[in-house]
Amino acid sequence: MIGKYINSVIQGDCLKVMRDIPDNSVDITFADPPFNLKKKYNGYKDNKEFSAYLDWCKQWIYEMVRITKPNGSIFVHNIPKWLTYYAGFLNKNAYFKHWIAWDAPTAPMGKSLQPSHYGILYYAKDLKQNKFYEIRYPHKRCRKCGYLLKDYGGKKAGLHPFGPLVSDVWTDIHRIKHNKYRNEHPCQLPIHLLERIVLMSTNENDIVLDPFVGTGTTVIAAKRLGRRFIGIDIDEKYANITKDKLSRESSNSKIGDVWVSFYLDEIATIRDIDWVKLAQYFLIPENIKDIDFTKIKFGRQITLLK
Numbered sequence: 001m002i003g004k005y006i007n008s009v010i011q012g013d014c015l016k017v018m019r020d021i022p023d024n025s026v027d028i029t030f031a032d033p034p035f036n037l038k039k040k041y042n043g044y045k046d047n048k049e050f051s052a053y054l055d056w057c058k059q060w061i062y063e064m065v066r067i068t069k070p071n072g073s074i075f076v077h078n079i080p081k082w083l084t085y086y087a088g089f090l091n092k093n094a095y096f097k098h099w100i101a102w103d104a105p106t107a108p109m110g111k112s113l114q115p116s117h118y119g120i121l122y123y124a125k126d127l128k129q130n131k132f133y134e135i136r137y138p139h140k141r142c143r144k145c146g147y148l149l150k151d152y153g154g155k156k157a158g159l160h161p162f163g164p165l166v167s168d169v170w171t172d173i174h175r176i177k178h179n180k181y182r183n184e185h186p187c188q189l190p191i192h193l194l195e196r197i198v199l200m201s202t203n204e205n206d207i208v209l210d211p212f213v214g215t216g217t218t219v220i221a222a223k224r225l226g227r228r229f230i231g232i233d234i235d236e237k238y239a240n241i242t243k244d245k246l247s248r249e250s251s252n253s254k255i256g257d258v259w260v261s262f263y264l265d266e267i268a269t270i271r272d273i274d275w276v277k278l279a280q281y282f283l284i285p286e287n288i289k290d291i292d293f294t295k296i297k298f299g300r301q302i303t304l305l306k
């Protein structure tokens with residue numbers, strides 16, 4: 001039964017735990033597995049033989065698809081090299097939606113083009129039933145003055161006041177650089193990356209499962225957004241860090257009754273369908289032309305820039 005796993009972090013082998021979860025029982029699965037790049041984890045040895053690594057990946061990918069509900073989604077994050085094989089496995093059991101290119105510098109690979117994106121494969125268990133919400137990110141602005149960076153050829157009046165729809169290339173979310181924002185883990189993801197995925201593919205109370213939860217990014221994002229979660233990690237130290245962080249996490253990532261994703265107190269992602277309600281909370285007049293939205297910053301409140 002799945003009930004015993006809900007809102008918990010399990011220290012154990014994800015294959016064993018997922019095999020104990022019934023078919024079609026979680027809303028989304030997100031995996032950020034070890035990349036087999038000899039990274040220094042606390043316990044896990046990140047250096048499997050090529051075919052052993054892929055055989056192993058095939059097994060947990062199969063389990064992820066099996067336990068995802070028919071209207072749910074499967075996400076897998078990795079370097080492009082491994083994703084090309086993952087797509088082959090996934091195409092047999094699920095339906096391709098997107099290859100999201102997350103623009104973030106990665107380690108040089110010798111004589112090659114400098115890798116500068118990670119991929120996130122986004123698959124639907126069933127394309128016709130798939131739950132998906134269009135999402136928006138804030139307009140890019142000058143850090144000092146706050147004004148829009150793009151000129152938009154004098155057509156600013158026609159733009160969405162908050163920001164554009166998110167495409168399949170994500171350039172606005174950066175890796176965690178400062179040690180004060182990260183735990184002792186070699187590859188912790190930023191929380192607002194996961195919040196974006198959760199907002200676009202789930203509803204409040206839905207179940208989000210991460211088989212390689214590490215220091216808890218996915219489950220913290222799910223908790224902040226009012227979703228239920230299941231996190232699994234083989235390493236006791238990482239599982240304990242995640243449990244500890246969850247026990248201290250009490251924030252609801254909301255404006256009024258609308259779930260949104262914040263980064264450093266500014267909104268990083270909203271759902272398109274929530275804009276009308278948010279505009280009311282921000283007291284933005286229906287006729288947006290009355291105010292100069294190019295001089296607005298959206299945080300927990302609205303800030304008018306000079």
Ligand SMILES: C[S@@+](CC[C@H](N)C(=O)[O-])C[C@H]1O[C@@H](n2cnc3c(N)ncnc32)[C@H](O)[C@@H]1O
Nearest residue numbers: 013014032034188189212214215217233234235
């Ligand atoms: C790339 S990291 C995940 C990082 C995570 N996304 C975060 O933001 O903290 C991969 C994790 O997989 C865990 N792991 C390795 N083999 C595993 C297995 N068989 N079952 C569960 N977890 C495993 C490692 O301990 C490591 O924490």
